[in-house]
Amino acid sequence: MTRNPGAGPTPVTVLGLGLMGQALAGAFLRAGHPTTVWNRTAAKAEHLVAQGGKRADSVRDAVAAGPLVVVCVSDYDAVHALLGPLGDVLDGRVLVNLTSGTTTQARETAAWATRQGSTYLDGAIMAAPGAIGTADAVVLYSGPRSAFDLHESTLTSLAAGTAYIGDDHGLSSLHEVAVLGLMWGIGNGFLQGAALLGAAGVDAAAFAPLARKGIGMVTDWLTDYAQQVDDGTYPALDATLDTHRAAMEHAIQESEFLGVNAELPRLIKSLTDRAVADGHGGSGYAAMIEQFRKPSGERP
Known part of the structure; x- marks a missing residue:
């Protein structure tokens, strides 16, 4: 685990508790990290609180709770809607965005985060929620190498396949789209074949x-x-x-x-x-x- 000198495991904040966000927060908790969570629907945090997580009353309180903030929401517009009003509370923190989007959105969000005084890592999750925290999960990160190195062991709580792929913030999104294309190609090929055989009663x-x-x-x-x-x-x-x-x-x-x-x-x-x-x-x-x-x- 990443540790602050004399302070124990690095505290982590997770914003967004959809199926994936819940899996991320649960993995941090299992790895021993003090984990603060926030979600617009507060009830989604109840089982995480039962595991030792702390539910914040506001996004500002959640971000202020620790040096590492992980956000996983529906899209980049939602990211900016949550974080945009916070002002200087992001200053000095590492922001890890695991929301799916495009390379342009990743680069623009990185520039915005820099203006807030935050260090930004963009990430791509190559796993279903049930695989998070296991050897089957892969999460890719792009952005400043120094920020990744600082929190690598904490981020490894999410996936054994934790990898840094470069300082261009857009690389994570680009890899995600490439893998999705592969998935769709294989899936559609199987379904086309199944339709052909199904027409013959197979x-x-x-x-x-x-x-x-x-x-x-x-x-x-x-x-x-x-x-x-x-x-x-x-x-x-x-x-x-x-x-x-x-x-x-x-x-x-x-x-x-x-x-x-x-x-x-x-x-x-x-x-x-x-x-x-x-x-x-x-x-x-x-x-x-x-x-x-x-x-x-x-x-x-």
Whole structure:
């Protein structure tokens, strides 16, 4: 735990007690940190108070309770609505914002916090509330390295996978969006497959084990894909984009034949068509990165 000389574990304030905020406060309490909490609906703090937390009567009182303030609310507008009226009470404190948002919002909030005399860390939670405080949780932080180093051991109470990723405050939000895109891609791919098989009377539960194996196979490709992306060369180690494109046409035809929505495979094929038009028909699948790097709507 982070300690103040002679003062014991670092006191922590948590603002916002939705499902995630409650999980954050609970993890700090389990790790032995004096934890002050505030929420607009005070009743949400009752079980945390029963665990030893202190419920503040106001946001100002909560922030004033300790040197480390963690906020996790619905959006950045809510962050500013809570903290904007506080004036100099943030002066000298480290503000850790674990609210989801954009890189622009993170950087603008960092500049605002600096004007209040606060040191700002932006964070991204890569875990469900139930995983907070366990080895399964990952939380990324960006901002001044000195502030992260000062409170690293306290923040590790939230996640074994606690990582500092750079001094650009926007990096945490950017990593979160990247991982969400990965989650949606995998999830939508599974649901599209389940819809296809469901049209033939195959239960999704029967498809799930095969899907897990398929996802594992793709996971094994990622290290090589990453190296190809960084090198800018895309050898066809398994199949060319031309071969993939033919298979995509099969997916479209099967979807249409079975009366299943074909928009997802059509979108994927349209991007692949552009890659082939750019001369990547004989390249490996990682060449698709060139399409994702282009602004939306740009055509070859």
